[in-house]
Amino acid sequence: MNLNNLLTKQQRRALKKLYDTDTAFLLYGGAAMGGKTWLGCVWLYTVCIAYPQTRWFIGRDSLKDTRESVLITWSKVCERYNFKGWKYGENEIQFDNGSTISFLDLSFYPVKDPFFERLGSKEYTGGWIEEAGEVKYDAFDVLKSRIGRQLNDKYNLNGKILITANPKKGWLYNEFYKPKVSGTMQAGYDFIQSLHTDNDKLPDAAVDSLHRITDKVKRQRLLLGDWDYDDDDNSLIPYNKIIDCFTNSF
Numbered sequence: 700m701n702l703n704n705l706l707t708k709q710q711r712r713a714l715k716k717l718y719d720t721d722t723a724f725l726l727y728g729g730a731a732m733g734g735k736t737w738l739g740c741v742w743l744y745t746v747c748i749a750y751p752q753t754r755w756f757i758g759r760d761s762l763k764d765t766r767e768s769v770l771i772t773w774s775k776v777c778e779r780y781n782f783k784g785w786k787y788g789e790n791e792i793q794f795d796n797g798s799t800i801s802f803l804d805l806s807f808y809p810v811k812d813p814f815f816e817r818l819g820s821k822e823y824t825g826g827w828i829e830e831a832g833e834v835k836y837d838a839f840d841v842l843k844s845r846i847g848r849q850l851n852d853k854y855n856l857n858g859k860i861l862i863t864a865n866p867k868k869g870w871l872y873n874e875f876y877k878p879k880v881s882g883t884m885q886a887g888y889d890f891i892q893s894l895h896t897d898n899d900k901l902p903d904a905a906v907d908s909l910h911r912i913t914d915k916v917k918r919q920r921l922l923l924g925d926w927d928y929d930d931d932d933n934s935l936i937p938y939n940k941i942i943d944c945f946t947n948s949f
Contacts, residue, residue: 705780709893710738713861716889717742720857723887724843726831726875728864729894729926735863736769739827740776742861743800746825748784750856751796754849756826758803758842760833762790765802769829805838815841822848825859832867839870866926876926 706714709727716722727735743755759765770787777785784795792800803818805828818841825846828834839860847858864871879890916928 706738706741707734709891710734710741713738713891713893714742716891717859717861721887722859722889723857724860724862724875724889726862726864726871726888726890727893728831728862728871728890729866729892735893736772736829737776739829739861739863740769740773741780743827744773744776744782744785746856747792747794747798747800748782748796750824750850750854751794751798752850753798753824753854753856754822755798755800756803756821756823756842757800757829758805758826758834758838759829760806762802762804762806765804765829766790769802805834807835807838818842818845821845823858824849824851824856825861827861827863829863831862831864831871832869836870836874866928872926 713725713727716725727738739757743757747753747755757765757769759768773792776782786793790802801821801823803826805815807813807815815835815838818838823842823846826842828839828842831839839862842860846860847856850856851858862871862875866872866876875884875888875890878884878888884890
């Protein structure tokens with residue numbers, strides 16, 4: 700099956716980055732309905748099938764959300780492309796060839812586990828952080844050290860993390876979006892913008908629902924995919940100005 704005929708242009712661009720030997724951390728995001736979750740499911744299925752006995756992860760802020768959200772899209776993807784050879788059980792997707800995709804709880808527990816030490820003993824080939832705007836930077840920082848540790852040498856695979864999200868100020872903005880637009884992206888990092896207008900597979904009703912958003916900030920983030928969305932009108936100092944106070948370039 701030629702997946703290129705079934706994916707959007709932006710999804711195909713992202714897959715090239717996910718299959719290359721240079722990119723380690725890819726943020727794919729923007730407006731709602733840009734095909735973010737679909738991309739993650741396609742990528743992980745293809746690498747799990749291609750590389751037996753490898754171990755991958757999907758993490759969200761809530762394990763319950765991972766099961767209820769990602770599994771629904773995963774089932775749709777597998778049905779659409781006739782993907783076989785897998786089953787779900789014990790919070791992971793298990794493949795007939797021995798590969799697995801573990802579902803991770805990336806919730807922040809300030810008392811029980813403030814440093815995400817529960818992730819420190821894990822070893823993965825690579826993985827995917829879904830809805831990363833809800834996830835603390837520390838979780839991403841720990842997971843960076845846990846990839847590239849399961850048969851990567853055997854298959855000559857780089858450890859990779861796919862990050863999918865809607866526009867959100869914070870570490871996604873600072874680590875990916877702003878360096879991309881300013882031309883200062885560090886090696887191994889990349890960002891691909893995804894808008895609903897890039898997704899020609901969307902039904903008209905889904906597009907109409909986005910256009911019905913009236914809240915100013917939500918409209919900028921979810922409809923327009925604007926990472927420089929306006930701050931809260933009640934903010935004393937805009938977020939971007941706070942970030943810029945740490946620079947001294949004119």
